[in-house]
Amino acid sequence: xxxxxxxxxxxxxxxxxxxxxxxxxxxxxxxxxxxxxxxxxxxxxxxxxxxxxxxxxxxxxxxxxxxxxxxxxxxxxxxxxxxxxxxxxxxxxxxxxxxxxxxxxxxxxxxxxxxxxxxxxxxxxxxxxxxxxxxxxxxxxxxxxxxxxxxxxxxxxxxxxxxxxxxxxxxxxxxxxxxxxxxxxxxxxxxxxxxxxxxxxxxxxxxxxxxxxxxxxxxxxxxxxxxxxxxxxxxxxxxxxxxxxxxxxxxxxxxxxxxxxxxxxxxxxxxxxxxxxxxxxxxxxxxxxxxxxxxxxxxxxxxxxxxxxxxxxxxxxxxxxxxxxxxxxxxxxxxxxxxxxxxxxxxxxxxxxxxxxxxxxxxxxxxxxxxxxxxxxxxxxxxxxxxxxxxxxxxxxxxxxxxxxxxxxxxxxxxxxxxxxxxxxxx
Amino acid sequence: xxxxxxxxxxxxxxxxxxxxxxxxxxxxxxxxxxxxxxxxxxxxxxxxxxxxxxxxxxxxxxxxxxxxxxxxxxxxxxxxxxxxxxxxxxxxxxxxxxxxxxxxxxxxxxxxxxxxxxxxxxxxxxxxxxxxxxxxxxxxxxxxxxxxxxxxxxxxxxxxxxxxxxxxxxxxxxxxxxxxxxxxxxxxxxxxxxxxxxxxxxxxxxxxxxxxxxxxxxxxxxxxxxxxxxxxxxxxxxxxxxxxxxxxxxxxxxxxxxxxxxxxxxxxxxxxxxxxxxxxxxxxxxxxxxxxxxxxxxxxxxxxxxxxxxxx
Numbered sequence: 001x002x003x004x005x006x007x008x009x010x011x012x013x014x015x016x017x018x019x020x021x022x023x024x025x026x027x028x029x030x031x032x033x034x035x036x037x038x039x040x041x042x043x044x045x046x047x048x049x050x051x052x053x054x055x056x057x058x059x060x061x062x063x064x065x066x067x068x069x070x071x072x073x074x075x076x077x078x079x080x081x082x083x084x085x086x087x088x089x090x091x092x093x094x095x096x097x098x099x100x101x102x103x104x105x106x107x108x109x110x111x112x113x114x115x116x117x118x119x120x121x122x123x124x125x126x127x128x129x130x131x132x133x134x135x136x137x138x139x140x141x142x143x144x145x146x147x148x149x150x151x152x153x154x155x156x157x158x159x160x161x162x163x164x165x166x167x168x169x170x171x172x173x174x175x176x177x178x179x180x181x182x183x184x185x186x187x188x189x190x191x192x193x194x195x196x197x198x199x200x201x202x203x204x205x206x207x208x209x210x211x212x213x214x215x216x217x218x219x220x221x222x223x224x225x226x227x228x229x230x231x232x233x234x235x236x237x238x239x240x241x242x243x244x245x246x247x248x249x250x251x252x253x254x255x256x257x258x259x260x261x262x263x264x265x266x267x268x269x270x271x272x273x274x275x276x277x278x279x280x281x282x283x284x285x286x287x288x289x290x291x292x293x294x295x296x297x298x299x300x301x302x303x304x305x306x307x308x309x310x311x312x313x314x315x316x317x318x319x320x321x322x323x324x325x326x327x328x329x330x331x332x333x334x335x336x337x338x339x340x341x342x343x344x345x346x347x348x349x350x351x352x353x354x355x356x357x358x359x360x361x362x363x364x365x366x367x368x369x370x371x372x373x374x375x376x377x378x379x380x381x382x383x384x385x386x387x388x389x390x391x392x393x394x395x396x397x398x399x400x401x402x403x404x405x406x407x408x409x410x411x412x413x414x415x416x417x418x419x420x421x422x423x424x425x426x427x
Numbered sequence: 428x429x430x431x432x433x434x435x436x437x438x439x440x441x442x443x444x445x446x447x448x449x450x451x452x453x454x455x456x457x458x459x460x461x462x463x464x465x466x467x468x469x470x471x472x473x474x475x476x477x478x479x480x481x482x483x484x485x486x487x488x489x490x491x492x493x494x495x496x497x498x499x500x501x502x503x504x505x506x507x508x509x510x511x512x513x514x515x516x517x518x519x520x521x522x523x524x525x526x527x528x529x530x531x532x533x534x535x536x537x538x539x540x541x542x543x544x545x546x547x548x549x550x551x552x553x554x555x556x557x558x559x560x561x562x563x564x565x566x567x568x569x570x571x572x573x574x575x576x577x578x579x580x581x582x583x584x585x586x587x588x589x590x591x592x593x594x595x596x597x598x599x600x601x602x603x604x605x606x607x608x609x610x611x612x613x614x615x616x617x618x619x620x621x622x623x624x625x626x627x628x629x630x631x632x633x634x635x636x637x638x639x640x641x642x643x644x645x646x647x648x649x650x651x652x653x654x655x656x657x658x659x660x661x662x663x664x665x666x667x668x669x670x671x672x673x674x675x676x677x678x679x680x681x682x683x684x685x686x687x688x689x690x691x692x693x694x695x696x697x698x699x700x701x702x703x704x705x706x707x708x709x710x711x712x713x714x715x716x717x718x719x720x721x722x723x724x725x726x727x728x729x730x731x732x733x734x735x736x737x738x739x
Contacts, residue, residue: 080701086488104704108488188589189575202682252685253575253595390486394703401510401686408685409597422508 035320037068037327040082040092041312042075051347055331066323068094086110086317093318094328099133099309102141103390107427111313112321114140118329130356132385133309137223142313143332144356146348148271149379150211150305153256153278156291158192158266167293170300171212171240174267178249181266194249196256196268197241197407203396205252205403207306207386208269212237214384215297215304221387221395225426229399230417236298238406238413245407252407269295271308272376276352292372294379305383309356332357354380391427398423480710487704500711510687511695511712519691519716522605523669529609530665531658534616539650541617542624551621555614562611566678569607570594573679594680597688604679604689608672616661623657624650659731663724670720673697692716 043052049072056068071092073081079101085091086108097105105111114122119140123131130144152174154167162181168174178194185191198204210220218233228234244250256268261281279286294303312331314324336346345360354377355361365377386392402420405411456463484496504511541550557565572578573593580590593603631649640648673693676683683690683698692712700709 083487083701083704087490091488104486105488108486108492108704110488187584189580189584204682251595253592390704394705397698397703400682401684404684405597405686408592408595411686423510 033065035066035323037066037094037318037320037324038071038092039068039094039096039312040071040073040078040085041096042073042078043070043096044072044074047351048347051350055343055347059327059330063327066320066327068327082110086315089317091315091317093315093320093324094312095315096145096310096312097141099141099311099388100386100393100396102134102311102388103136103392103427105313106136106139106141107390109316111141112316112318114142114313115325118325125358126356127358127361127380129307129380129383129385130309130354133307133388134311135385136389142311143328144309144311145344146273146310147307147354147356147380148273148309149307149354149376149383150207150269150271150295151375151379152267152293152295153260153270153274154267154291154293155260155263155265155289157289158263159291162266167291168267169293169296170302171215171296171298174296175240175244175247175249178244178267179247182247182249184248190248190251190254190264192263193251193254193256193259193265194267195244196254196260196265196270197244197250197403198252198256199268199270200255200257203400205407206396206400207271207308209237209241209399209403210306210384210386211269211295211304212240212297213304214306215295215302217297217302220384220399221389221392221424223389225387225389225391225395225424227395227421227424230421234417235414238403238417240298241403242406242413245410250407252404263289272354272373272379273352275370275372275376279352290372292375294375303382305379306386307380307383308386389427391425395424477710477713480706481714483707483710485706487700487706496707500707501715503708504711504715510690511692511715514687515690515692515695516715516719518601518687518689519670519693521601522608522672522689522691523666525602525605526608526612526669526672527662527665529606530612530616531661533609533613534620534661535651535654535658537613538617538620538624539646541621547621551618554617557611558614560611562674563678565607565611566675569610570679573603595685597685600680600685600688604676607679608669608675611675612665612668616665619657619661620654623654627653655731659727663727666723666727667720670716670723 039056041052043049052070056070060067075098078097082091082095082097082105091110095105095111097111102111122140122143126144127147129149130147131140133147134141134144152167154177158181159165159167159177162177164177164180168177174195180194181192182190182194183192197208199207213220213229213234216233216237218231218237219228222228241250254265256265256270257274257277259265260268261278275290275292278290282289295305297303312328314321314328318324332342332344334343335341336343341349341355341360341363342357345355345357345364348355349360349364355364361377361380365374368374368377387395398420402411402416405416406413480493481500482496482498484494484499486492503509507513537554541547541554544550574580575590575592575595579593584590591599593599627650631653632645635645635649671693672691676689676691676694677697680689683694693716696709696712696716699705699712
């Protein structure tokens with residue numbers, strides 16, 4: 001009998017331990033009158049973290065009853081973290097997300113509808129490229145934050161040494177410059193890549209291609225999510241890339257973010273944020289070696305770019321939605337110490353990013369000390385906004401595979417585009 | 428009467444024993460309860476949930492948005508117009524078969540050689556080291572060696588051969604990662620096969636030697652047949668590992684590229700679920716892979732049992 005009691009006790013303790021191990025505590029939403037808001041973002045280090053922390057500290061000081069707590073993860077883990085936490089009922093009150101995920105987050109009821117008064121103000125005060133990158137269908141997902149546009153980076157010295165006196169302004173000039181600057185050793189190893197058509201990160205070939213597609217007057221997806229790139233413009237843009245690959249003037253195995261700074265890449269189609277990295281990595285060589293210009297199109301005067309953005313929205317499951325919107329409104333509207341731009345605009349510009357608010361953009365554009373920033377700001381006025389409806393991410397991956405098939409495997413561009421278009425399934 | 432008394436007697440004793448057994452059984456189950464709860468929560472429930480998801484349309488995040496989709500996900504996954512059957516499933520099978528073949532062949536050779544060397548412990552530790560190292564470290568080291576300016580291309584260049592894009596050329600990428608998977612799993616197989624070799628009685632070799640058999644005959648007619656149970660275990664575990672491989676691909680190629688050349692089922696499932704929010708399709712893929720692994724494992728066991736072998 002005593003043994004039996006002992007057994008029961010042991011089992012009960014075991015079950016208790018298991019339950020304790022399996023269970024998790026919920027996020028404390030607030031105690032008493034005090035509300036604690038959580039903000040999940042990828043601003044995990046450097047100036048991005050410092051700037052956001054500074055704003056949160058100021059808010060917390062001024063609003064003792066609504067405290068904001070930053071939660072950060074690396075960008076690569078952001079979507080996974082959001083998915084897992086939201087599914088487990090522990091989603092953050094405020095989420096910072098990549099615009100491309102917007103449709104997916106909206107379909108899954110993650111982001112709350114932006115209140116009408118706030119939406120009206122955002123639509124009136126932010127640039128079209130920034131709005132486009134964070135709007136799914138007609139639905140605005142939140143406050144636009146980061147905005148990036150694509151431009152052509154080039155190494156002035158490599159171009160000059162190859163006899164190219166001015167940056168290319170048409171596809172023909174771009175191809176000519178790429179072929180003149182490419183260098184290989186006797187074993188066929190690339191010493192200098194003429195034009196890089198890939199970027200670091202997810203779906204690395206798509207953004208440069210979409211910039212060229214925009215320059216040719218083409219579109220990626222329609223508003224209903226159907227493929228729009230399998231046409232004359234799309235074929236022309238991919239044929240341009242295929243010709244460069246056939247001439248071995250471009251090679252997708254070379255990563256420009258690693259090779260450009262040491263003179264291993266002559267030209268690269270990249271996002272504006274790269275300028276900050278180049279300044280840090282190249283130091284004095286940056287101003288003498290690096291030039292930035294608009295991505296040329298097939299004819300003289302034509303140009304194109306892609307704009308992608310991030311946004312901060314409120315979780316639909318947040319118990320403190322009103323407070324969260326109050327914080328976001330304050331964060332995005334209060335002015336910096338000099339009174340000319342918003343604190344958020346300054347925070348983004350300090351990172352080498354384009355502030356999404358039109359007034360901030362205009363203020364910064366007037367005082368740009370680096371001439372390379374001008375084409376990046378200009379691109380915000382004409383760039384194609386990255387589509388973000390449900391299914392856009394899969395469409396982008398299908399397009400990436402098609403482009404890589406052409407660049408790395410020598411596939412026919414028309415066939416590759418046609419196959420990618422078939423893989424695009426509107427949701 | 429005697430028989431009745433006897434029957435009562437035989438019933439009375441077992442009744443006490445049955446009672447004791449029942450108490451012991453309850454105690455055993457109670458002791459097992461924490462482990463069973465853990466097993467249910469982390470294995471059975473997720474498996475059942477995956478089955479439900481495979482027949483649903485769900486974008487993640489909110490269980491309230493889960494919708495019944497019937498067999499549509501399986502239709503999408505198994506469609507020949509899609510990418511799952513070809514190249515992804517084909518890649519998965521090539522990767523698994525290739526790595527199992529190379530690892531098994533290599534491990535038999537290494538284990539057989541070690542069994543005939545001095546300092547056997549040292550050699551076993553040496554070959555086991557890759558198993559101790561993390562996949563991330565292994566993947567990154569091999570990735571550097573495969574680079575255009577890496578060690579392997581350096582050697583090829585010295586021999587007058589042009590550089591090969593091991594991870595950037597679609598024709599070479601899958602064989603390149605398969606070799607790494609095989610290399611990384613040889614150590615574990617060597618350990619199991621060495622134990623198998625040690626279990627073969629020496630007298631068979633002595634008798635064969637007396638009969639005039641050479642080393643090759645002894646290996647083919649004694650070692651290999653008697654090593655089959657250990658080999659079967661190695662084959663099954665390596666094959667399952669190969670079919671489920673995920674980390675090495677993501678470390679070495681990042682996105683299963685170039686052009687899906689190294690994309691395997693487990694990686695595609697991860698992408699579908701966590702990137703695209705297509706949990707239904709990802710779960711349908713998981714079910715298809717589960718059936719394939721189960722079928723291949725049962726086939727391996729059936730072949731082995733026909734020959735009267737078990738993995739013991």
